[in-house]
Amino acid sequence: xxxxxxxDRLWGSLMEMARIGATKKGGVNRIAFTDLDQQARDLFAxxxxxxxxxxRVDRFGNMFIRRPGRNPDAPVVMAGSHxxxxxxxxxxxxxxxxxxxxxxxxxxxxxxxETEAPIEVVNWTNEEGCIFRPMIGSAVWTGLLPLxxxxxxxxxxxxxxxxxxxxxxxxxxxQGLMGAYPVACYLEAHIEQGPVLEDAGEMVGVVDATxxxxxxxxxxxxxxAHAGPTPMAVRRxxxxxxxxxxxxxxxxxxxxxxxxGTVGRVDVFPNSPNTIPGRVAFSGDLxxxxxxxxxxxxxxxxxxxxRIAEEMGLTLELSERADIPSMPxxxxxxxxxxxxxxxxxxxxxxxxTGAGHDACNVARFLPTAMIFIxxxxxxxxxxxxxxxxxxxxxxxxxxxxxxxxxxxxxIDFGVAP
Amino acid sequence: xxxxxxxDRLWGSLMEMARIGATKKGGVNRIAFTDLDQQARDLFAxxxxxxxxxxRVDRFGNMFIRRPGRNPDAPVVMAGSHxxxxxxxxxxxxxxxxxxxxxxxxxxxxxxxETEAPIEVVNWTNEEGCIFRPMIGSAVWTGLLPLxxxxxxxxxxxxxxxxxxxxxxxxxxxQGLMGAYPVACYLEAHIEQGPVLEDAGEMVGVVDATxxxxxxxxxxxxxxAHAGPTPMAVRRxxxxxxxxxxxxxxxxxxxxxxxxGTVGRVDVFPNSPNTIPGRVAFSGDLxxxxxxxxxxxxxxxxxxxxRIAEEMGLTLELSERADIPSMPxxxxxxxxxxxxxxxxxxxxxxxxTGAGHDACNVARFLPTAMIFIxxxxxxxxxxxxxxxxxxxxxxxxxxxxxxxxxxxxxIDFGVAP
Numbered sequence: 001x002x003x004x005x006x007x008d009r010l011w012g013s014l015m016e017m018a019r020i021g022a023t024k025k026g027g028v029n030r031i032a033f034t035d036l037d038q039q040a041r042d043l044f045a046x047x048x049x050x051x052x053x054x055x056r057v058d059r060f061g062n063m064f065i066r067r068p069g070r071n072p073d074a075p076v077v078m079a080g081s082h083x084x085x086x087x088x089x090x091x092x093x094x095x096x097x098x099x100x101x102x103x104x105x106x107x108x109x110x111x112x113x114e115t116e117a118p119i120e121v122v123n124w125t126n127e128e129g130c131i132f133r134p135m136i137g138s139a140v141w142t143g144l145l146p147l148x149x150x151x152x153x154x155x156x157x158x159x160x161x162x163x164x165x166x167x168x169x170x171x172x173x174x175q176g177l178m179g180a181y182p183v184a185c186y187l188e189a190h191i192e193q194g195p196v197l198e199d200a201g202e203m204v205g206v207v208d209a210t211x212x213x214x215x216x217x218x219x220x221x222x223x224x225a226h227a228g229p230t231p232m233a234v235r236r237x238x239x240x241x242x243x244x245x246x247x248x249x250x251x252x253x254x255x256x257x258x259x260x261g262t263v264g265r266v267d268v269f270p271n272s273p274n275t276i277p278g279r280v281a282f283s284g285d286l287x288x289x290x291x292x293x294x295x296x297x298x299x300x301x302x303x304x305x306x307r308i309a310e311e312m313g314l315t316l317e318l319s320e321r322a323d324i325p326s327m328p329x330x331x332x333x334x335x336x337x338x339x340x341x342x343x344x345x346x347x348x349x350x351x352x353t354g355a356g357h358d359a360c361n362v363a364r365f366l367p368t369a370m371i372f373i374x375x376x377x378x379x380x381x382x383x384x385x386x387x388x389x390x391x392x393x394x395x396x397x398x399x400x401x402x403x404x405x406x407x408x409x410x411i412d413f414g415v416a417p
Numbered sequence: 418x419x420x421x422x423x424x425d426r427l428w429g430s431l432m433e434m435a436r437i438g439a440t441k442k443g444g445v446n447r448i449a450f451t452d453l454d455q456q457a458r459d460l461f462a463x464x465x466x467x468x469x470x471x472x473r474v475d476r477f478g479n480m481f482i483r484r485p486g487r488n489p490d491a492p493v494v495m496a497g498s499h500x501x502x503x504x505x506x507x508x509x510x511x512x513x514x515x516x517x518x519x520x521x522x523x524x525x526x527x528x529x530x531e532t533e534a535p536i537e538v539v540n541w542t543n544e545e546g547c548i549f550r551p552m553i554g555s556a557v558w559t560g561l562l563p564l565x566x567x568x569x570x571x572x573x574x575x576x577x578x579x580x581x582x583x584x585x586x587x588x589x590x591x592q593g594l595m596g597a598y599p600v601a602c603y604l605e606a607h608i609e610q611g612p613v614l615e616d617a618g619e620m621v622g623v624v625d626a627t628x629x630x631x632x633x634x635x636x637x638x639x640x641x642a643h644a645g646p647t648p649m650a651v652r653r654x655x656x657x658x659x660x661x662x663x664x665x666x667x668x669x670x671x672x673x674x675x676x677x678g679t680v681g682r683v684d685v686f687p688n689s690p691n692t693i694p695g696r697v698a699f700s701g702d703l704x705x706x707x708x709x710x711x712x713x714x715x716x717x718x719x720x721x722x723x724r725i726a727e728e729m730g731l732t733l734e735l736s737e738r739a740d741i742p743s744m745p746x747x748x749x750x751x752x753x754x755x756x757x758x759x760x761x762x763x764x765x766x767x768x769x770t771g772a773g774h775d776a777c778n779v780a781r782f783l784p785t786a787m788i789f790i791x792x793x794x795x796x797x798x799x800x801x802x803x804x805x806x807x808x809x810x811x812x813x814x815x816x817x818x819x820x821x822x823x824x825x826x827x828i829d830f831g832v833a834p
Contacts, residue, residue: 193645195647215690226798228611228773229610231612232671232674232676240664243660258648260645264693271682272681274679274702276679378651380643381692
């Protein structure tokens, strides 16, 4: 059995959704818990009902639209992503995975295809974490974050809680979280948010793993002093220390391909041209798909950072903000994605995800895989984010084929459901 | 003829002045053109009158208290500095040079010593440049900055001009600028604002030159991208570029002792831990007492910065914010300072000033020298700024002796007055 998605319809839905929170520069500003989030949810729910689906909302506002299967008790086959965006986000990040899932359901309807298992498309609450933290909806659904704690989280400026935020937009649901009914697997289609597919001229990424991530909070304290009368030999210059440590992060990442290393945030005190910086606080980030390599990178980095601080007479504070181990996705499910990619006749590659996604939370509990499509210049979290209609269609085709195979029990996940 | 200053009286005056704008941490907040600036000026004027001096204010608010000489037409011997402070400044920066000059006049009075030439102590307007730019009073007095332009400068937030600021505090005077009457020489006593004297256990710096300064405004533009899915090989990371350029500044300075190199200000965009910085704007600063060496450092730096940007695929913007050549002070006047330092029996050294001072403006037109005293840990522009009473007294003793020698025509400056 095969299915053919309607690329024009999917593109049209993406563009229609992009009108909600549209920005002048062609992007989207649709932060979770806002009126615009509510409008996007309402539009998605309406489309779901129009496609004959039940719309259910769990206690954390995660939305599930369900197309019934022949066997209502069969574990659900799930796909999805998120409709919220960064304040200057693009039209595809998140939305694509939700609407590609919807398109699969629409096509099954069009082509009169019944499946054994129900298929659900999910819109996770607050993936972007513009307020609170990222990927919070899937964290609550899977139990990684206790529901009560999450609902009680308070917005900084205005002081409302997530519970109140959900009630305000009418999405404080009553459905249970993961475990309320059996789920067979989870698929998430997404723009790559990196340049790998585009640079290689490939159309589909078969995403079968996450990379491990170590996030550090660092600070160097030296001695603030006048830039003129302070001889080099007696300086304790926190900015020069930060520079050396940043370059170590870069060097260690490059020496451990395909590892990544980044210093994204740097705050200099007092940040005045005529004063030697007395303190620099900064972030550090090391990633690698193999945990053993990442541990070795971590050790090398810590030794280097300590040595640099000592050599320069600086006090180093180093703490871990996050330690996210790498994780393989479900290989049989990724194999099924690969099979569907091959069937499109387009170039593809097996790859891991460098960014975090709701799939990374779900993969800890359920067979999970992702499908990447290229994005122009690797740019996302940006109003200039763009994907070509053909790329959008091919990825959705791969998603639909895989959902169909999964919902007909054609994939042996190799684990108990 | 010799003179002996009263260290206790000088210390008492410093502490009394420090009550105006005193901060909780033991420092001073006395920004130019504020009510506190006015109070400090009033106190100084009162002390001047009490010492039998005329108090004159020029059209830019620079204050001169004059002790007459036997010959009213003899070129004036001038000493001074500034009473304004940084927002979190100390009790000594600037104030010391003004009150050490006042103490010299008081001692001449106490000891009944007449001089051939008049002696003036000046309080320059707005040395610190917390609003507008630094050393503006001496720049206007010497004609480096046109009076009309300076009076018309407008404060950013409230929109008042310097003319209005001076009128508000009652110090829009009517006296002429440099050239209105002959001035023989200028002496400025000041805390070192660096650690050289303290580290060497010395009490007096005989300051006979400035170092040259090059200030750069730099910016690197690369490509903002997600820290996770962007392979190292395709990154154009502005922060790593800044780090390499900062370390080049450091390396070049150390290779050209006693040169200095500083990156004091760094602004990263978007400054988010999960995003590779797309743009970093930063300051650069190279200094050396020999201009030929500074030019060579400048060339080496420009070549390095361009090469680094090119290697990393970054766009470099580099402009000069300031190019201040090094300048010898008047050597016969510095020799006189040295003679007075030797007479104290305390350890001293000949040195240049690493920081800018009003003396650097005046030195372009008049025989000038400076006298440094140590400051604790080399710290200034800081509420923790401190000098010992003995250090304060010894520096003032050197100033008084030199003023006396100059005012009695004992110094041949080697230039036409």
